Each structure stands twice: as structure tokens, then as C-alpha cells.
Amino acid sequence: xxxxxxxxxxxxxxxxxxxxxxxxxxxxxxxxxxxxxxxxxxxxxxxxxxxxxxxxxxxxxxxxxxxxxxxxxxxxxxxxxxxxxxxxxxxxxxxxxxxxxxxxxxxxxxxxxxxxxxxxxxxxxxxxxxxxxxxxxxxxxxxxxxxxxxxxxxxxxxxxxxxxxxxxxxxxxxxxxxxxxxxxxxxxxxxxxxxxxxxxxxxxxxxxxxxxxxxxxxxxxxxxxxxxxxxxxxxxxxxxxxxxxxxxxxxxxxxxxxxxxxxxxxxxxxxxxxxx
Amino acid sequence: xxxxxxxxxxxxxxxxxxxxxxxxxxxxxxxxxxxxxxxxxxxxxxxxxxxxxxxxxxxxxxxxxxxxxxxxxxxxxxxxxxxxxxxxxxxxxxxxxxxxxxxxxxxxxxxxxxxxxxxxxxxxxxxxxxxxxxxxxxxxxxxxxxxxxxxxxxxxxxxxxxxxxxxxxxxxxxxxxxxxxxxxxxxxxxxxxxxxxxxxxxxxxxxxxxxxxxxxxxxxxxxxxxxxxxxxxxxxxxxxxxxxxx
Numbered sequence: 308x309x310x311x312x313x314x315x316x317x318x319x320x321x322x323x324x325x326x327x328x329x330x331x332x333x334x335x336x337x338x339x340x341x342x343x344x345x346x347x348x349x350x351x352x353x354x355x356x357x358x359x360x361x362x363x364x365x366x367x368x369x370x371x372x373x374x375x376x377x378x379x380x381x382x383x384x385x386x387x388x389x390x391x392x393x394x395x396x397x398x399x400x401x402x403x404x405x406x407x408x409x410x411x412x413x414x415x416x417x418x419x420x421x422x423x424x425x426x427x428x429x430x431x432x433x434x435x436x437x438x439x440x441x442x443x444x445x446x447x448x449x450x451x452x453x454x455x456x457x458x459x460x461x462x463x464x465x466x467x468x469x470x471x472x473x474x475x476x477x478x479x480x481x482x483x484x485x486x487x488x489x490x491x492x493x494x495x496x497x498x499x500x501x502x503x504x505x506x507x508x509x510x511x512x513x514x515x516x517x518x519x520x521x522x523x524x525x526x527x528x529x530x531x532x533x534x535x536x537x538x539x540x541x542x543x544x545x546x547x548x549x550x551x552x553x554x555x556x557x558x559x560x561x562x563x564x565x566x567x568x569x570x571x572x573x574x575x576x577x578x579x580x581x582x583x
Numbered sequence: 584x585x586x587x588x589x590x591x592x593x594x595x596x597x598x599x600x601x602x603x604x605x606x607x608x609x610x611x612x613x614x615x616x617x618x619x620x621x622x623x624x625x626x627x628x629x630x631x632x633x634x635x636x637x638x639x640x641x642x643x644x645x646x647x648x649x650x651x652x653x654x655x656x657x658x659x660x661x662x663x664x665x666x667x668x669x670x671x672x673x674x675x676x677x678x679x680x681x682x683x684x685x686x687x688x689x690x691x692x693x694x695x696x697x698x699x700x701x702x703x704x705x706x707x708x709x710x711x712x713x714x715x716x717x718x719x720x721x722x723x724x725x726x727x728x729x730x731x732x733x734x735x736x737x738x739x740x741x742x743x744x745x746x747x748x749x750x751x752x753x754x755x756x757x758x759x760x761x762x763x764x765x766x767x768x769x770x771x772x773x774x775x776x777x778x779x780x781x782x783x784x785x786x787x788x789x790x791x792x793x794x795x796x797x798x799x800x801x802x803x804x805x806x807x808x809x810x811x812x813x814x815x816x817x818x819x820x821x822x823x824x825x826x827x828x829x
Binding site: 462546 | 635637639660661662663664665667668670672673674675676677678680687688691692693714715716717718719720723733736737740
């Protein structure tokens with residue numbers, strides 16, 4: 308059985324290998340682009356939603372900010388609360404009604420749909436991420452004269468980004484898989500290839516097997532890369548002292564002694580002195 | 584030299600129906616080191632936060648060089664750049680190194696060129712003894728060191744007044760000294776400072792003006808000699824007796 312499966316996969320690969328690879332490429336390009344744009348939308352919504360206002364601000368500013376929050380709220384609820392497959396159809400066939408234009412380019416529509424869908428989820432993630440930042444960070448930035456945008460851009464969002472990296476990873480992986488629903492408007496992603504190939508040669512299981520393996524490879528690679536990015540965002544675990552004050556035994560500069568211990572090492576009771 | 588740097592007039596602040604500050608009046612002149620003392624909950628910190636516009640006043644005015652900064656037209660950010668603040672909880676930016684913390688405000692708020700910002704940051708960091716640590720991140724240094732960096736960050740903006748909100752209250756006892764030492768050296772350099780503190784020795788020996796607050800009002804103010812040796816108000820006497828003997 309295993310041998311038949313392998314030979315089936317072999318023959319499929321020989322005949323349709325490049326088609327599968329193109330499918331993978333399309334899926335990855337769509338997922339990456341839409342996740343990046345979705346993140347930008349999410350961060351933008353996050354900043355807009357957290358602009359502070361109080362009773363002392365003028366009425367116009369308050370109304371405007373309130374309105375912005377309502378619009379974002381509606382956007383999030385609508386696009387988080389409906390299936391993406393339906394959103395794709397809705398936008399693809401809806402645009403001609405309102406604007407008299409239909410998108411000839413499936414790529415454009417697909418990127419728009421997946422991006423605004425991701426954006427809706429990211430808006431909430433970013434809002435949560437911003438709320439998790441200590442209020443002292445905002446006050447510290449304010450106290451040296453930064454305005455809301457500067458505070459966000461240089462202080463809060465870099466920390467938010469680090470905190471919500473796992474969520475961005477989640478969204479990316481979901482996008483890798485869920486872009487498969489874009490076949491509904493004719494986007495030829497990895498899953499669409501399966502439908503096309505298996506329909507032509509009736510090898511459903513071998514093709515599905517390849518699809519499973521293909522998707523899993525894509526997501527595992529993504530997880531691996533995200534860990535790397537997370538580690539990089541965390542920064543170095545030590546630092547170097549600059550200047551002549553080398554006697555200070557500060558956190559991070561302390562190097563763990565070898566087995567023999569060191570004369571400065573209070574913990575290592577086994578240290579027997581240099582002569583030993 | 585008749586103009587005051589800061590002039591607080593009839594400042595009141597209420598959180599809901601709870602009045603925290605009631606009709607506060609006082610002035611700060613150039614070179615003054617003013618300490619605000621008083622029991623916890625007396626409104627000291629709120630007063631300082633109001634002065635830096637971190638809290639909006641309920642009523643009253645704050646004049647900075649004779650201009651009211653609490654009215655709508657004034658740019659709060661520009662004002663804050665000139666009135667620095669050091670917090671009890673340091674509030675260093677966690678995503679930057681010590682050096683970055685001292686440069687970002689200069690570059691983004693005062694639009695100082697990068698090389699100059701770095702020079703200035705290094706100058707003030709060496710002033711507080713933190714120059715060797717420029718590459719460290721805030722979570723890698725001790726509380727006292729963080730507070731010294733926070734002071735350097737505020738100084739790097741070259742403010743006219745520096746506000747200190749209980750700068751040593753969150754520190755382990757052995758780290759209080761290093762921060763107070765830095766503050767003393769600032770006082771010697773004629774920095775205008777407004778310090779909320781529980782360090783009575785600092786108030787007595789370093790400041791030239793002491794304000795005692797209780798229940799949201801200024802009960803008594805004057806020179807440290809007067810407040811510490813000959814307080815007129817019964818509440819001041821009680822407070823000092825409690826805190827100096829306790």
C-alpha cells in the first residue's frame with residue numbers, strides 16, 4: 308500500500324510538480340503580503356483607537372475620535388464575524404454594483420480580502436498589546452515632550468510588536484491555510500491545484516497527501532522563522548561596559564567561572580585558590 | 584529677576600467628588616530647589632503631575648514664564664520638553680538601550696542631530712555616573728542605576744525645571760544614596776528643581792524652600808530652617824515629629 312502511494316505521488320509529481328510548486332508560491336506570496344498589510348491596518352487601527360481624549364478637549368475633537376472608534380469597532384465586528392470565503396464573494400461581486408468596476412485581477416481582490424480580514428483580527432491584537440504596555444512608558448514619553456504619534460511610534464509600538472509577535476505568527480499561519488478559500492473567486496493557490504489535478508487524474512488521496520505535507524512544511528517553516536524573529540526582537544542578553552570602570556560586577560557582565568571558580572566568586576565555595 | 588519660572592494659581596484637582604488638591608498657590612524661581620513634603624495621600628504627587636499636565640486640573644492656572652499653560656491653545660508637548668520629570672517608577676523605555684533612552688527625546692522632540700544628541704547624552708550620562716552602561720537595557724541594571732539614567736534622560740532635554748516625583752521611594756535602601764548624590768550635584772549646579780520626597784535630610788540640607796502639604800492644601804511653607812526648627816503649624820509639627828523620630 309505504501310509503495311502504491313509512493314509511486315502515485317511520484318507520478319503526480321513528475322507530471323504536475325511545477326503546478327504544485329506554483330500553487331505553493333502563490334499561497335505563500337498571498338499569505339505574506341496579506342499578513343504584512345493586515346498588520347499595518349491593525350497597527351493603524353490600534354493607534355487611532357487609543358488616541359486619548361477627555362472632557363477638556365474641544366467638542367469637535369471628541370466627536371471625531373468617538374466616530375473613529377465606532378468605525379473601527381464596526382469594521383472589526385463585521386470582518387471578524389463573517390466567513391472569509393463569503394467576504395471574498397461579497398467583495399468580488401459587490402464592487403461592480405457600487406463602483407461599476409469589476410476586478411479583472413484576481414490577485415488584487417484576493418490580497419484585499421485577506422488583508423482586511425487579517426487587519427480586523429490584528430486590530431484587536433494590537434489594541435490588546437497596547438493596553439498591556441505599562442502606563443509608565445506612556446508617561447515617560449509624554450514627560451520628555453513626545454506627542455501621541457511619537458510615543459506610539461518610538462516607544463509603545465516596538466514593545467507591542469514584540470509582545471504580539473506570537474499572535475502575528477498565528478495570523479500568518481492561519482492565512483497560509485485559509486487562503487485556500489480564495490479558490491471560490493478563482494485564485495489558484497496550493498489547494499486549488501489539488502482540485503484541478505485530482506479532478507483530472509482521479510488520484511484524490513495521493514494528491515491530498517501531498518497537500519497535507521506541503522501545508523505542514525509551510526507552517527513549520529513559518530513557526531521556525533518566527534521563533535528566530537522573536538529571539539532577535541528580545542535583544543542581547545548581555546552588554547559590554549564602555550569605559551575604564553571595569554571593576555563593577557554588574558548584571559550581565561558577570562561571566563560564569565570555570566570549574567575552578569574565581570577569586571571574585573562568592574557562590575563557589577569549592578574555590579581553592581590559584582595555587583591548587 | 585522678578586519673573587517666576589513657574590507660578591501656580593488657585594490650582595484645584597478633584598477625582599470625581601473627591602477633592603485631592605484645594606486651591607494651591609505657590610511659585611518657583613530660577614535656581615530654586617523646592618521640596619514638597621507631607622504624608623502619603625496628601626496630594627503631593629498629584630500636584631507634581633498636574634504641573635507636568637499629566638493630570639488635567641479641575642480649576643486654576645499654571646503660568647510658565649508668565650504664560651498660562653493650562654489653556655487650550657498651548658502645546659503641552661513643547662511645555663513638557665522644558666519641564667522635565669523623573670518618576671518614582673523610572674519609566675525608562677524598555678525597548679531602548681540606556682543611550683537610546685537619552686537620545687530619543689532630543690532627536691524626535693527637539694530635533695537635535697544624531698551626533699550632537701549622542702554627545703549630549705554621553706555628557707549627562709557621565710554626570711550621573713552611568714556612562715559605562717550605555718549599551719545596557721533598562722531590565723539589565725539596578726533600580727538606582729535606572730533612576731540615574733532617568734535623570735540623565737530628563738537632563739538631556741536641557742529643561743528649565745526638573746520635577747522629581749518621589750525619586751527614591753521605589754529603591755532599596757542602599758541605592759537611595761547614589762540617586763540623592765546625583766540630585767545634590769544638580770542642586771549645586773543651580774538646576775531649578777521641584778522635589779516630592781520622603782527624604783527629610785534632603786529637604787533640610789539641599790533645598791532652599793520647603794512646602795508642607797496635608798489633605799490637599801499647603802499647610803506651611805518656608806525655608807528649611809524655619810520649617811524644620813520652628814514650624815508654626817501644629818500639623819507640620821506633628822508630621823515632622825512623627826517622621827523624624829519614626
